[in-house]
Amino acid sequence: MTAVHKYYSVDEWKAFAQSSPEALDFVTVSSGTSEDDIKRLSSIVNEVPGISGITLDIANGYQDSFPDIIARVRDAFPKHTIVAGNVVTGEVVEDLIRAGADVVKVGLGPGSVCITRIKTGVGYPQLSAVLECSEVAHEMGGHIMADGGCTCPGDIAKALGGGADFVMLGGMLAGHDQSGGELRTKEDGTKVKTFYGMSSETAMSKHAGQVASYRTAEGKSVEVPYRGDVTDTLQDILGGLRSTCTYVGAAKLAELAPRTTFIRVQHQANYFYGTKH
Ligand SMILES: NC(=O)C1=CN([C@@H]2O[C@H](COP(=O)(O)OP(=O)(O)OC[C@H]3O[C@@H](n4cnc5c(N)ncnc54)[C@H](OP(=O)(O)O)[C@@H]3O)[C@@H](O)[C@H]2O)C=CC1
Numbered sequence: 001m002t003a004v005h006k007y008y009s010v011d012e013w014k015a016f017a018q019s020s021p022e023a024l025d026f027v028t029v030s031s032g033t034s035e036d037d038i039k040r041l042s043s044i045v046n047e048v049p050g051i052s053g054i055t056l057d058i059a060n061g062y063q064d065s066f067p068d069i070i071a072r073v074r075d076a077f078p079k080h081t082i083v084a085g086n087v088v089t090g091e092v093v094e095d096l097i098r099a100g101a102d103v104v105k106v107g108l109g110p111g112s113v114c115i116t117r118i119k120t121g122v123g124y125p126q127l128s129a130v131l132e133c134s135e136v137a138h139e140m141g142g143h144i145m146a147d148g149g150c151t152c153p154g155d156i157a158k159a160l161g162g163g164a165d166f167v168m169l170g171g172m173l174a175g176h177d178q179s180g181g182e183l184r185t186k187e188d189g190t191k192v193k194t195f196y197g198m199s200s201e202t203a204m205s206k207h208a209g210q211v212a213s214y215r216t217a218e219g220k221s222v223e224v225p226y227r228g229d230v231t232d233t234l235q236d237i238l239g240g241l242r243s244t245c246t247y248v249g250a251a252k253l254a255e256l257a258p259r260t261t262f263i264r265v266q267h268q269a270n271y272f273y274g275t276k277h
């Protein structure tokens, strides 16, 4: 599934639906929570009937008005799958599911281009958040999506092993042919693409004109090595997960969490040759 960012217009969505109708089953429309955001979301969902998923994506899912906004979107679109977040604690997972979310997105500050923890001091260890939030969501028949912080296939396995039903990836999918960002060849001949956080100065300049004078950027912009077609990366992830399942004796992904135990370690691998992969 791809959560398409919230800055596409209704016309761009219509053109996309016409050119790639087969993709609609695998995308969600993202939206913020302002009146303008909800108006735009409603127009897109009403005018592109093939869409079945909505992602209500805000930096701070603890905003008091968030449950009411989820309930409003649920009333308007009773059959659509609603993903909502981000939060990191069970109590609020419960509130968001009661309000109408099918999937609660979990993660504050773990992202590869996130600087929220540095700029605000706010955050929560991602695996602890996944363990706590998944337990609450599953007791209520809901689901969670672990969002941010995965750097390798093993991290995805750990998120699923911790109880996540979905894992959202940014950095691991950056730099490919299918990713955003212009391909550039540097003076030394290496090819790179730009990858930026949605709360970075780059994003705010592009989508909001500038960083509002009373705010600060909570994301950064980086150059990532060009990595070609995404198929090989996806295959690497799937191969890793398949092998995880065999190590823990899970016949399918749904069996991963009940068969996983975590042990606190000092190092997760041997980095003698300095490389992670
Ligand atoms: N998972 C994470 O840890 C984080 C993820 N992000 C990602 O970046 C995207 C863009 O982020 P960003 O523009 O910062 O946030 P939002 O998209 O949530 O911002 C929308 C509006 O909400 C208000 N707002 C922003 N941050 C907060 C906050 N912490 N508490 C209360 N209100 C807030 C601001 O309104 P006003 O201008 O009126 O103040 C802002 O204009 C997010 O949608 C998310 O995808 C961003 C930060 C953290």
Ligand SMILES: Nc1nc2c(ncn2[C@@H]2O[C@H](COP(=O)(O)O)[C@@H](O)[C@H]2O)c(=O)[nH]1
Pocket: 086, 107, 109, 110, 111, 112, 113, 114, 115, 116, 147, 148, 149, 150, 168, 169, 170, 171, 172, 196, 197, 198, 199, 200, 218, 219, 220
């Ligand atoms: N604090 C910020 N978080 C951000 C920003 N842009 C995106 N994000 C979050 O990161 C994940 C992806 O994490 P990754 O480790 O897989 O790269 C994304 O889904 C958002 O929740 C940002 O500018 N600031």
